[in-house]
Amino acid sequence: MNEQYDISVLENVNFPADLKNLNIEELETLCADLRNFLIDQLSNNPGHFGSSLGTVELTVALHYVYNTPYDRIVWDVGHQAYSHKILTGRRDRFYTNRKFGGLSGFPNPNESEYDAFVAGHASNSISAALGMAVASALKLENRHVVAVIGDGSMTGGLAYEALNNASSQPNNILIVLNDNDMAIDNNVGGLRDYLVKMTTSRAYNRVRNDVYQKFKRGNLISDKGKNFILRFNNSLKALLTKQQNMFEGFNIRYFGPVDGHDLRALIRILQNIKDMKGPKILHIHTVKGKGFKPAEVSATVWHAPGKFDKETGERIIVKSKDQPQLYQDVFGHTLVELAEKDSRVVGITPAMPTGSSMTYMMKEFPDRTFDVGIAEAHAVTYSAGLAKEGLLPFCNVYSSFMQRAYDQVIHDVALQNLHVTLCLDRSGLVGEDGPTHHGSFDLAYMRCIPHLTIASPYNEHYLRHLMYTAAYGNEGPFVIRYPRGQGVLKNWECEMQLLEIGKGRKLKDGKDLAVLTIGPIGNTAHDAIEQVERQGFSIAHYDMIFLKPLDTSILKEVAEKFTHVMTIENGVVSGGFGSAVLEYFSDNDYQNINVTRVGLPDEFVTHGSMSDLNKLCGIDVKGLVDHIQSVLSKTNIGKKEEAKIYK
Numbered sequence: 088m089n090e091q092y093d094i095s096v097l098e099n100v101n102f103p104a105d106l107k108n109l110n111i112e113e114l115e116t117l118c119a120d121l122r123n124f125l126i127d128q129l130s131n132n133p134g135h136f137g138s139s140l141g142t143v144e145l146t147v148a149l150h151y152v153y154n155t156p157y158d159r160i161v162w163d164v165g166h167q168a169y170s171h172k173i174l175t176g177r178r179d180r181f182y183t184n185r186k187f188g189g190l191s192g193f194p195n196p197n198e199s200e201y202d203a204f205v206a207g208h209a210s211n212s213i214s215a216a217l218g219m220a221v222a223s224a225l226k227l228e229n230r231h232v233v234a235v236i237g238d239g240s241m242t243g244g245l246a247y248e249a250l251n252n253a254s255s256q257p258n259n260i261l262i263v264l265n266d267n268d269m270a271i272d273n274n275v276g277g278l279r280d281y282l283v284k285m286t287t288s289r290a291y292n293r294v295r296n297d298v299y300q301k302f303k304r305g306n307l308i309s310d311k312g313k314n315f316i317l318r319f320n321n322s323l324k325a326l327l328t329k330q331q332n333m334f335e336g337f338n339i340r341y342f343g344p345v346d347g348h349d350l351r352a353l354i355r356i357l358q359n360i361k362d363m364k365g366p367k368i369l370h371i372h373t374v375k376g377k378g379f380k381p382a383e384v385s386a387t388v389w390h391a392p393g394k395f396d397k398e399t400g401e402r403i404i405v406k407s408k409d410q411p412q413l414y415q416d417v418f419g420h421t422l423v424e425l426a427e428k429d430s431r432v433v434g435i436t437p438a439m440p441t442g443s444s445m446t447y448m449m450k451e452f453p454d455r456t457f458d459v460g461i462a463e464a465h466a467v468t469y470s471a472g473l474a475k476e477g478l479l480p481f482c483n484v485y486s487s488f489m490q491r492a493y494d495q496v497i498h499d500v501a502l503q504n505l506h507v508t509l510c511l512d513r514s515g516l517v518g519e520d521g522p523t524h525h526g527s528f529d530l531a532y533m534r535c536i537p538h539l540t541i542a543s544p545y546n547e548h549y550l551r552h553l554m555y556t557a558a559y560g561n562e563g564p565f566v567i568r569y570p571r572g573q574g575v576l577k578n579w580e581c582e583m584q585l586l587e588i589g590k591g592r593k594l595k596d597g598k599d600l601a602v603l604t605i606g607p608i609g610n611t612a613h614d615a616i617e618q619v620e621r622q623g624f625s626i627a628h629y630d631m632i633f634l635k636p637l638d639t640s641i642l643k644e645v646a647e648k649f650t651h652v653m654t655i656e657n658g659v660v661s662g663g664f665g666s667a668v669l670e671y672f673s674d675n676d677y678q679n680i681n682v683t684r685v686g687l688p689d690e691f692v693t694h695g696s697m698s699d700l701n702k703l704c705g706i707d708v709k710g711l712v713d714h715i716q717s718v719l720s721k722t723n724i725g726k727k728e729e730a731k732i733y734k
């Protein structure tokens with residue numbers, strides 16, 4: 088396991104420049120040190136574990152060969168970049184990783200000049216790196232640009248758009264394909280190793296270039312003939328290895344596959360191809376969780392395992408039987424119930440079956456559950472196709488990732504008014520993953536789209552009711568948003584009911600202030616209202632349930648009864664639920680109503696624990712108490728009770 092925690096070499100490496108002073112044996116020791124350090128740190132401060140262990144040698148080799156930060160390394164999905172962070176001046180602060188006020192869990196240029204680009208969503212590395220490489224060529228800079236993309240990210244369409252464009256622009260980009268799961272190339276053995284050594288050697292490439300130049304001087308080939316030479320080279324390799332790879336069609340030079348844990352080979356190959364002209368792909372094989380046996384055996388579990396015993400490999404899971412279920416599990420179990428009763432029900436997820444709990448459906452109905460890879464746009468349009476033929480698709484996408492499928496929601500689902508249920512998991516603040524993963528914007532960006540019904544459940548029972556209503560009480564597209572983490576009910580199971588679309592509910596009456604909430608944040612508002620009412624106030628609370636259509640009967644009642652209204656949402660206030668309420672009052676000429684909107688600020692919220700972030704944004708119980716008291720202090724009752732409120 089990890090019996091001896093030794094980082095003797097790592098302790099003397101503070102920045103990539105320090106690597107240049109190490110010999111190959113010391114660099115190999117550094118790799119072992121990095122693994123020891125990662126295992127020790129992440130066992131106590133949870134983060135993305137398996138992916139970062141798998142890229143240790145690659146990270147060391149890249150920073151040894153290239154001159155960072157002048158040379159750019161663009162990481163695709165930053166959870167494979169922990170070693171990069173440690174080697175670039177952040178080792179002493181790594182214990183703050185993903186903590187409030189500490190290091191981000193993903194590369195962030197605002198954090199370090201070594202972080203070339205934000206990497207929270209998959210498949211963007213090649214596009215970004217290509218832009219950097221073309222810019223460097225236009226500016227006549229001798230800057231190298233490397234994109235490191237994991238195999239999972241290669242399922243995203245953006246990666247292929249970039250590959251298609253790479254051969255038509257002036258650039259010398261290197262794309263490192265970190266293949267740790269899917270078999271793009273199964274060929275192994277001596278001939279493969281020989282060809283990798285030959286085609287990446289400087290001598291081979293000098294001869295290759297000399298042959299091209301002689302053909303050109305003899306007018307036997309033009310500049311366009313470069314593609315001919317490239318295709319001939321790829322064809323020769325395909326003939327000898329009896330295999331082909333998809334990159335040949337993009338006219339990009341391909342090298343590999345290479346053992347991604349062979350540091351010496353990686354350094355040699357990177358040095359040999361470093362100054363080659365034109366776009367290149369280096370295909371390496373790595374093992375997720377390399378160096379920690381439990382993670383090597385079960386990559387999915389150890390992707391982000393939480394706390395664990397670094398000696399035994401036992402995960403430390405603290406969960407009481409009396410605790411409420413996760414919202415994602417309620418979704419998963421409810422989907423199975425619906426599927427058991429109706430063969431038309433199908434589940435779709437873009438590479439998040441575990442995170443969304445679609446795994447329950449996969450186990451019971453594998454032929455009706457579809458993991459389409461990291462391809463959110465495809466997931467939505469694929470669901471539209473299923474719905475067009477009469478099925479009832481539940482497409483589960485994290486709220487932050489649904490942003491990548493916005494056109495498909497509009498053009499392929501809403502425009503045709505298709506019966507697709509879009510379940511937005513991880514809506515609102517999500518915690519340690521930070522601004523790249525917060526589901527802050529879905530209420531605002533969804534509510535302007537025609538034909539959509541948009542709702543958010545107050546608790547687990549209403550999540551089940553909404554899923555049932557989406558399937559059987561509605562014929563068009565239906566959006567259900569719910570948060571990450573636990574619900575509020577110990578007994579989440581209930582008989583599912585059809586809800587009246589666009590109908591909210593009054594949780595309690597009152598006379599001093601009306602509080603309108605949508606979604607589970609209503610439970611926090613409930614607790615805040617209870618605290619304030621102990622001071623003698625009377626506050627009405629409405630759970631709106633639906634953002635679109637709004638319950639206009641509730642809004643009419645509120646407008647005619649209250650002077651002060653507060654809206655509360657776990658989403659940006661700009662254009663969200665509160666804005667929709669304001670628009671209704673304005674459109675219907677209710678002029679004497681003071682509306683206070685409470686939600687997420689007009690900025691990208693940082694990372695940290697949920698308690699820290701809720702406090703930061705003023706949407707925890709104390710924050711909501713303060714908001715309510717501030718509004719009440721402006722009323723007549725509030726002025727009389729002000730001393731009591733702030734006592």
